[in-house]
Amino acid sequence: EGQLVESGGGLVQPGGSLRLSCAASGFALSRHTIHWVRQSPGKGLEYVSAISGDGGWTYYADSVKDRFTVSRDNSKNTLYLEMGSLRSEDMALYYCAKEGAAGYWYYDLWGRGTLVTVSS
Amino acid sequence: EIVLTQSPGTLSLSPGERATLSCRASQSLSTVDIAWYQQNPGQAPRLLIYHTSNRATGIPDRFSGGGSGTEFTLTISRLEPEDFAVYYCQQCGRSPRAFGRGTKVEMK
Numbered sequence: 001e002g003q004l005v006e007s008g009g010g011l012v013q014p015g016g017s018l019r020l021s022c023a024a025s026g027f028a029l030s031r032h033t034i035h036w037v038r039q040s041p042g043k044g045l046e047y048v049s050a051i052s053g054d055g056g057w058t059y060y061a062d063s064v065k066d067r068f069t070v071s072r073d074n075s076k077n078t079l080y081l082e083m084g085s086l087r088s089e090d091m092a093l094y095y096c097a098k099e100g101a102a103g104y105w106y107y108d109l110w111g112r113g114t115l116v117t118v119s120s
Numbered sequence: 121e122i123v124l125t126q127s128p129g130t131l132s133l134s135p136g137e138r139a140t141l142s143c144r145a146s147q148s149l150s151t152v153d154i155a156w157y158q159q160n161p162g163q164a165p166r167l168l169i170y171h172t173s174n175r176a177t178g179i180p181d182r183f184s185g186g187g188s189g190t191e192f193t194l195t196i197s198r199l200e201p202e203d204f205a206v207y208y209c210q211q212c213g214r215s216p217r218a219f220g221r222g223t224k225v226e227m228k
Contacts, residue, residue, distance in 0.1 A: 044208075044219060047217060100176075104212050104213060105217055106155035106167060106170045106210060111164065
């Protein structure tokens with residue numbers, strides 16, 4: 001079935017940057033669109049970003065547009081989320097998740113998440 | 121913007137009972153647009169149902185989904201101890217997309 005493992009979360013000051021990674025095993029990341037979804041007590045589950053298998057299509061939620069950048073290195077079977085100009089409202093558990101079917105944003109495989117804390 | 125309203129917020133039931141969870145959309149959706157997830161404490165969401173009524177791989181048949189238009193339901197026919205968790209509906213089809221805020225199924 002495969003596995004996704006996120007890393008890179010941590011404590012960062014407002015305005016700071018962080019890079020999250022999502023490593024896949026058991027399947028080829030290049031064949032799937034992968035999403036970043038975050039979860040916080042205040043806002044629940046939120047779509048953040050996504051990237052197609054070949055990297056030719058990307059999506060960003062309005063709340064992170066121009067601050068976050070998603071990319072992938074298929075040779076390493078790994079996805080990245082570069083997060084800049086971080087705000088307190090970005091504080092959440094960040095999951096990467098595999099799209100279950102092309103064009104439909106339901107997710108049949110999730111990682112365990114990595115926690116991002118934004119605080120001075 | 122589509123808003124998904126889940127009700128009730130909390131459902132208190134006993135093992136063996138039937139659970140019916142509701143997800144109401146602020147505008148009419150296609151039946152391919154709705155998915156349901158289960159989340160246990162400290163774990164990621166797990167896909168249960170997609171396209172309103174299709175069970176995901178490995179999901180027991182006590183879980184079923186239905187509905188159309190603006191009203192969708194997840195039914196657990198007989199609650200097992202491992203089913204006490206939080207359940208989320210999701211609009212996963214055409215934009216705009218959304219998640220509901222969840223229904224907690226707790227043991228009475």
